Amino acid sequence: MSSALIEGISMGLLLSAMVGPVFFTLIQSSLTYGFRYASVLALGILSSDTFYVLITYVGIKFLAEATYFEEVLGYVGGVILIGFGVSSLLSKKVMRPNSGGITVPVGKKRSAFLKGFSINGINPFVLLFWISIASLVQTKEAFTSLDILAYYTGILATVFSIDLIKAFIAKQLAHLVTPKIMAWMNKAVGFLLIGFGIRMLIYTYMG
Template sequence: MNPALLEGLSMGLLLSALVGPVFFTLIQSSLSYGFRYAAVLALGILVSDSIYVVITFFGVKFLADATYFELVLGYVGGLILIGFGISSLLKKKVSRPNSGGLDFPQFKKRSAFFKGFSINGINPFVLLFWISIASIVQIKDTFGTAEVWYYYLGILGTVFSIDLLKAFIAKQLSHLVTPKMMGWLNKAVGLIMIGFGIRMLVFTYLQ
């Protein structure tokens, strides 16, 4: 196997092991709406990561020096996460997860994609991660154009595949989950997301 691809796979596994708001949203979405909804959400996450890859790879020095960009992203991201959390807390009716075998309305697909894209995209820690990855790539003298592609494809492919695996496993366990349990899960996810949002605001303020 190509060494750059192998290194990218290992970095992708490391990123996938991190537990953050995206993880909880992915699991909750799979339980609530089925695997296909969660897969579209994971696609939104992938596109968000891909955009960060392009931005950080071609402008890592500019982004690292422009602290105001990180501050704006931190405040806006924190508020959006808190908004998602409050929305999850206020959700009243919780139905049993669907079978995932039927197609769902187009607006559901768009909302799933946007939810994954935005929750991942507004997290400044994700930006910092990709800045660090771009920095690693820049200092690797042995990396040519092909190796850079292999490295990033290894990371993105691994993260996306494991996200799908998380959603699939959660869906397989959905028959064990009652509507009452899902209601508590929504509240737990809401509190966790609010916690991440507050933490993000505090972290940004203290910078």
């Protein structure tokens, strides 16, 4: 069980090293609304990953063969990412970074959770990652049920912990960030999200 947990942690570190739309959204959210908001967003990301773990582990054969599912997710995901990007570009309200002393309203926390869940969930690359992990687990005949649980727990716990660390570090730098810098960052994140969305649409079409 311990070896399965260590292997899961190693895989979690690999996943955390990948830079994508979730990374930029997490950093931007921590700078704008503070660590608590970003933590709820990270919880949404964790829930999305957990959902994918369940559906890929239980239905890996069906999902691997149902290529239309990946295609639909790719197109929908690309459009949603572009939508988030355009929204960030058009947003004229630039907030001063939250130092953490301001309580984030419950409604904002719900929106943070949904944003984290959706941005991570509509990315077909995340689905492909979990499909590959589920396929890998199926090949490990020596894995017991506890080993599988430890393996997945290691991945999810590592990714969530590193997301919190990223958000915390960003929050510590909040006092150095002026509204003007935030405005430029919002635009940068907007362009990046649009870029990721377009790339997702192209890859889905070419695939």
